[in-house]
Amino acid sequence: PEVARLIAAGEVVSRPLDVVRELVDNALDAGATRIEIELEGGGLSLVRVRDNGGGIGADSVELAAVRHATSKLEPVAGAVERVTTLGFRGEALWAAAQAGELHLVTRPAAQVGAAEVWAQGETVRMGRAAAPAGTTVTVRGLFAGLPARLRTQAPPAAELREITALVGRYVLHHPALHWRLGVDGEARLVHAPADHRGAVASVYGPLNANRVLKVEAGGTVGVCGVVSRPELTRARRDRMHFSVNGRPILAPPELERAVIEGYAELLPAGAAPLCVLDLTVAPADHNPNVHPAKQVVALADLGGVAARVREAVAAALAQHPL
Numbered sequence: 001p002e003v004a005r006l007i008a009a010g011e012v013v014s015r016p017l018d019v020v021r022e023l024v025d026n027a028l029d030a031g032a033t034r035i036e037i038e039l040e041g042g043g044l045s046l047v048r049v050r051d052n053g054g055g056i057g058a059d060s061v062e063l064a065a066v067r068h069a070t071s072k073l074e075p076v077a078g079a080v081e082r083v084t085t086l087g088f089r090g091e092a093l094w095a096a097a098q099a100g101e102l103h104l105v106t107r108p109a110a111q112v113g114a115a116e117v118w119a120q121g122e123t124v125r126m127g128r129a130a131a132p133a134g135t136t137v138t139v140r141g142l143f144a145g146l147p148a149r150l151r152t153q154a155p156p157a158a159e160l161r162e163i164t165a166l167v168g169r170y171v172l173h174h175p176a177l178h179w180r181l182g183v184d185g186e187a188r189l190v191h192a193p194a195d196h197r198g199a200v201a202s203v204y205g206p207l208n209a210n211r212v213l214k215v216e217a218g219g220t221v222g223v224c225g226v227v228s229r230p231e232l233t234r235a236r237r238d239r240m241h242f243s244v245n246g247r248p249i250l251a252p253p254e255l256e257r258a259v260i261e262g263y264a265e266l267l268p269a270g271a272a273p274l275c276v277l278d279l280t281v282a283p284a285d286h287n288p289n290v291h292p293a294k295q296v297v298a299l300a301d302l303g304g305v306a307a308r309v310r311e312a313v314a315a316a317l318a319q320h321p322l
């Protein structure tokens, strides 16, 4: 059972990046408008995510790090199919507490005083504290007790690169929030509320932000965001970003191709543009019940969505004299 528990936890949290993703998802689910991430030692020594969201009420905070305890699903049939939150399995905080030392301080705005939780392995301790409204979760000593897991970790610099890219994607898809990523006490990525263009400026610099065009298309599939002017291209598709109903996804090649086709002959062969596209589809067309860590999306009508994306990109390019 001990081994089974660690394997299950390892499927949710296998590296520092997983902790960052799960804690930021929780902050977004909590309706935060300000999310601050702090890392030390490539995330292995410390990951801290502070948010100003709704917090966890005193009555349920004890359950926060208990496996399968989630406040996000009604216990009814079909609830998973209709879920609109990023999390719904109730495993992330639990898994983080199996992988390291979890500390959580939380206060709903209307509550006097904050609650504090320490969790590690099967042990959970509660306390009281003073804290601003919102939640701060800290995970220390990731895999310190799991030498085999520790040995297979990427070097801190490599992990930090990927975490920075991940936070960049969050900024691009949630540009209306305050974001800060600090690494060993130094700011690595800071963003104040803006539109998609402003997010491109924060992540890729103002020069690139000056070369993006707005995409805005409604209908059964909403397509909102920015695409770069044709001259701003890369050989790799690493600056193409998509979300579906608020969830950043690993774009299926069909969607990347649809964007490129939207440029028609404007793009050099083999080139990829920069794009940030937030797609809105009817809940029935979208199944979020796939492994969240893989950021895979199941779109019922991928071909139809791709066609809307192609049209929206073509329309954006046609609207602007190039």
Ligand code: ADP
Binding pocket: 022, 026, 027, 029, 030, 051, 053, 054, 055, 056, 064, 065, 069, 070, 071, 072, 086, 087, 088, 089, 090, 091, 092, 093, 094, 135
């Ligand atoms: P899930 O997100 O799948 O519900 P988690 O293990 O990530 O599971 O979190 C467990 C529960 O703790 C959540 O359902 C939520 O009620 C609460 N929680 C966790 N993080 C936060 C946060 N930052 N703000 C408010 N509530 C939170």
Ligand code: MG
Binding pocket: 022, 025, 026, 086, 087, 088, 090, 092, 093
């Ligand atoms: Mg969660």
